[in-house]
Amino acid sequence: MSATQPVQPKVTEREARQVAEAAREHDWRKPSFAKELFLGRLRLDLIHPHPLPADEDVRRGEAFLARLRAFCDSALADGLPGRIEREAKIPDETVRALKDLGALGMKIDPKYGGLGLTQVYYNKALALVGSVSPAIGALLSAHQSIGVPQPLKIFGTQEQKDTYLPRCATTAISAFLLTEPDVGSDPARLATTAVPDGEDAYLLDGVKLWTTNGVVADLLVVMARVPKSENHRGGITAFVVEADSPGITVEHRNAFMGLRGLENGVTRFHQVRVPAAQRIGAEGSGLKIALTTLNTGRLSLPAMCVGAGKWCLKIAREWSGVREQWGRPVARHEAVGAKISFIAATTFALEAVVDLASQMADEDRNDIRIEAALAKLYGSEMAWLMADELVQIRGGRGFETAESLAARGERAVPAEQMLRDLRINRIFEGSTEIMHLLIAREAVDAHLSVAGDLIDPQKALGDKAKAGARAAAFYARWLPQLATGAGQLPGTFRAFHPDGHPDLSTHLRHVERSARKLARSTFYAMSRWQGRMETKQGFLGRIVDIGAALFAMSAACVRAEHLRATGEHGREAYQLADAFCRQSRIRVEELFGRLWNNTDELDRKVVEGVLGGTYAWLEEGVLDASGDGPWIADATPGPAARENVHRPIR
Numbered sequence: 001m002s003a004t005q006p007v008q009p010k011v012t013e014r015e016a017r018q019v020a021e022a023a024r025e026h027d028w029r030k031p032s033f034a035k036e037l038f039l040g041r042l043r044l045d046l047i048h049p050h051p052l053p054a055d056e057d058v059r060r061g062e063a064f065l066a067r068l069r070a071f072c073d074s075a076l077a078d079g080l081p082g083r084i085e086r087e088a089k090i091p092d093e094t095v096r097a098l099k100d101l102g103a104l105g106m107k108i109d110p111k112y113g114g115l116g117l118t119q120v121y122y123n124k125a126l127a128l129v130g131s132v133s134p135a136i137g138a139l140l141s142a143h144q145s146i147g148v149p150q151p152l153k154i155f156g157t158q159e160q161k162d163t164y165l166p167r168c169a170t171t172a173i174s175a176f177l178l179t180e181p182d183v184g185s186d187p188a189r190l191a192t193t194a195v196p197d198g199e200d201a202y203l204l205d206g207v208k209l210w211t212t213n214g215v216v217a218d219l220l221v222v223m224a225r226v227p228k229s230e231n232h233r234g235g236i237t238a239f240v241v242e243a244d245s246p247g248i249t250v251e252h253r254n255a256f257m258g259l260r261g262l263e264n265g266v267t268r269f270h271q272v273r274v275p276a277a278q279r280i281g282a283e284g285s286g287l288k289i290a291l292t293t294l295n296t297g298r299l300s301l302p303a304m305c306v307g308a309g310k311w312c313l314k315i316a317r318e319w320s321g322v323r324e325q326w327g328r329p330v331a332r333h334e335a336v337g338a339k340i341s342f343i344a345a346t347t348f349a350l351e352a353v354v355d356l357a358s359q360m361a362d363e364d365r366n367d368i369r370i371e372a373a374l375a376k377l378y379g380s381e382m383a384w385l386m387a388d389e390l391v392q393i394r395g396g397r398g399f400e401t402a403e404s405l406a407a408r409g410e411r412a413v414p415a416e417q418m419l420r421d422l423r424i425n426r427i428f429e430g431s432t433e434i435m436h437l438l439i440a441r442e443a444v445d446a447h448l449s450v451a452g453d454l455i456d457p458q459k460a461l462g463d464k465a466k467a468g469a470r471a472a473a474f475y476a477r478w479l480p481q482l483a484t485g486a487g488q489l490p491g492t493f494r495a496f497h498p499d500g501h502p503d504l505s506t507h508l509r510h511v512e513r514s515a516r517k518l519a520r521s522t523f524y525a526m527s528r529w530q531g532r533m534e535t536k537q538g539f540l541g542r543i544v545d546i547g548a549a550l551f552a553m554s555a556a557c558v559r560a561e562h563l564r565a566t567g568e569h570g571r572e573a574y575q576l577a578d579a580f581c582r583q584s585r586i587r588v589e590e591l592f593g594r595l596w597n598n599t600d601e602l603d604r605k606v607v608e609g610v611l612g613g614t615y616a617w618l619e620e621g622v623l624d625a626s627g628d629g630p631w632i633a634d635a636t637p638g639p640a641a642r643e644n645v646h647r648p649i650r
Helices: 013-023 033-038 055-077 080-087 092-101 119-132 134-146 149-155 158-170 286-297 300-322 334-363 369-394 402-407 415-426 432-443 445-455 461-482 505-535 537-565 570-596 600-611
Strands: 174-177 193-196 201-212 219-226 235-242 248-253 264-275
Touching (some): 033 369, 033 432, 033 505, 055 092, 092 134, 119 134, 119 300, 119 334, 134 174, 134 201, 134 286, 134 415, 149 158, 149 286, 158 219, 201 235, 219 264, 235 286, 286 369, 334 537, 334 570, 369 415, 369 432, 432 445, 432 505, 432 537, 445 461, 505 537, 505 570, 537 570, 537 600
Parallel strands (some): 174 219
Antiparallel strands (some): 193 201, 201 264, 219 235, 248 264
């Protein structure tokens, strides 16, 4: 191993949790609808009436959407989606056209040369362009949602903004580099280092994996560990790095089952000198910067899931209306009709969730860290289910590639590609499992704050006694509020039961009752497991899934009422919201049942048996074509590590 190769830090499970806990934002300075929901309170006043964008924001946003739609229409006419799929690359001329359109600067303030779109219209733009090519949507999203523009907007100095934002708005593609070959969602083990080089620079060494846009980027946001010393606070730190700096090598362009045009690779840093002026924030604040950036950055992913849902609905409607089986269109058969109803209702609800959370982000009146995470979790899971149902509706044609369909004279519907492209969303920017834990940590924050030393095994008995007294006082006030509420009263939420429309008030009453039941269940679990609560990931995942469904139901009802009040598709919106809520209530009741009636403990024992080789006999009868190479690539530097081979798009 090279003397300059970073050494993987050895950390305990407790130390890893401490790093993650130190990075999260602890204070709740603004109200949060989702946080209140997990505490058993339906604060409808925080989301109803539906918040609206300013007239100027609408004008600017609609004007850009019109230009973007013209670009997308031209791209479709020229066969761009198929070309990207065949060549596994976004053509350089397409990237240049996006730059000319101003698409790199959608979220950047006009004073830096950007378009200054709101989160609402930025997401609408991503949904539109993503419906043409998810790879283009990913390029634009990675550049602006988590790349250089967003962290600089929140944490950058004025000099950094003046230097980099005009470039990002017009010509420079950016990428975000955190993941490493042996580090996924556990940043405590981050191996890339930034060693101080004098007083005005750092030397970066390490390897970054799955660097979306990294193969073609001009600017990078790099997370690296600064060693702690007498003059340096140390810790994980964020830097803006010029991608053509000496010592940076793009060693490999990764290929995936979907998003084949994604410019994602392996990037190596070997003694890369970065001026201290390019550090974002203070030393040790890198993870906090990353998490804060993702609070709104995560909304771009479910926005593209909305676009996918709309596309699935369009194809399902057109196909199932003309495809006949047993003397009538397949849509008229109940088994297929149920799938179409699910796609329609879920698309409506998912758009409601994304638009609501995005407008809340624009207004900045609420803390949306949980709402954005729920939108990402719910959107990625539901979009995958909708695409899967579309493939089933299309039957064999759903499994066949668009190119093959066209070759034999049928409409080139890329349903199987949609399924492949959407699959990564359940992993991107926090896998579903990690999102469950992240949201659960925020959802039980009130309980953990109250319990404090009571559930810390390392605290003294005296500290535990004081914590117990505080907890008793809190729960004495809080628990009685969970016994009864507005959900018991038929007359509440009258606005959601207008004449001639389905009654949505009954669904909001169900949300209110379920929120209190959810809070009671969380309390019972805390009482039962105390400090071991964080190990009950199956339980926590179901708690979060229930909260996600309740949030989506609330958003769907508020959106339906908003559309009715504005006279735009009100009756149809109410019907879709009604269908979605009825479908969701069935899923919620099932999840509640599985909180306490599940196979979690048995599953744990089976896993121990699998890892211990107890069931190895079950693997007999197959051959492993993957061979016996290493599971994780050797990260030691090769000869090319001292040579820059980066070739950005110009």
